[in-house]
Amino acid sequence: MRDDELFSFEDARQRLGESFDPLPVPAIPPADPDLDRVVVELRRLRDASAALAMSEVELGDIADRLGEVASLLESRVAGPADRLETMWKGAGTRRSNPVSGPENPIAPPVDFVGCDDGSVMATVTLGPAYQGPPGCVHGGISALIIDHMMGLANHWGGRYGMTAHYELDYRSPTPLLQPLTFRCWVHEVDGRKTWTHGTIHAGDRLCVEARGLFLEASVPVPGQPGTRSTVADGSQ
């Protein structure tokens, strides 16, 4: 198969024809605005702390003050096992996933758009916290974002499933501090199987190509005995 054929979502869309049946995609519902504000501040801290080395900051004082805030929070929030249960209420996992979740400080975050052609797109600029090679995005971060985004592209294309196989070709360095265009789309479907493709571009330059095989499956939902969910991101 030719490279341009493998990575042309327009071609895939034509071949899928009427089997492309988009699901309505609800926006991530807002929660307590102060909760989202806390996470925005945590992300500012994350980015600033990635630049602490060789700064002129009095680090002992900063560590003490952050320690106070962390202790204040730890004693008042749910433990991880309880948290896994509350995440499965409403759109909790969509709000807390590590790629786009407004409740997750490690999420860059990435904002996705479902396009009419069946692809899902995002433009994101990643900072030093996500560095792998010098000046470049860590390959695992690229993989994380595309894997998650393929799940959204499947949903957008009326499919669902867990990642069974996933492979990437890193074609050229993926720069930090420049807008990157991520795009994913359903390439082919057959019974329980969905093959989904994705790319990352910096401008016109192809940085990453990815292919995933997703299999329809369901997993038990934490805290809800006997309940299983087919979707890894909140909707049941």
Ligand SMILES: CCCCCCCC/C=C\CCCCCCCC(=O)SCCNC(=O)CCNC(=O)[C@H](O)C(C)(C)COP(=O)(O)OP(=O)(O)OC[C@H]1O[C@@H](n2cnc3c(N)ncnc32)[C@H](O)[C@@H]1OP(=O)(O)O
């Ligand atoms: C625009 C905005 C849109 C907004 C939308 C909002 C809603 C949001 C919705 C959604 C977002 C979701 C975002 C999340 C994304 C994250 C994804 C992840 O991180 S998933 C976690 C990692 N993956 C696992 O942990 C799986 C672990 N593996 C398993 O549990 C099993 O292996 C499983 C269920 C995948 C398959 O197991 P079996 O027992 O059901 O299937 P068997 O019988 O083994 O295989 C069935 C067929 O598939 C092939 N197969 C299975 N594994 C394969 C593999 N690795 N490679 C190739 N073929 C494989 C087999 O050869 C077989 O093929 P033959 O039917 O014989 O033709």
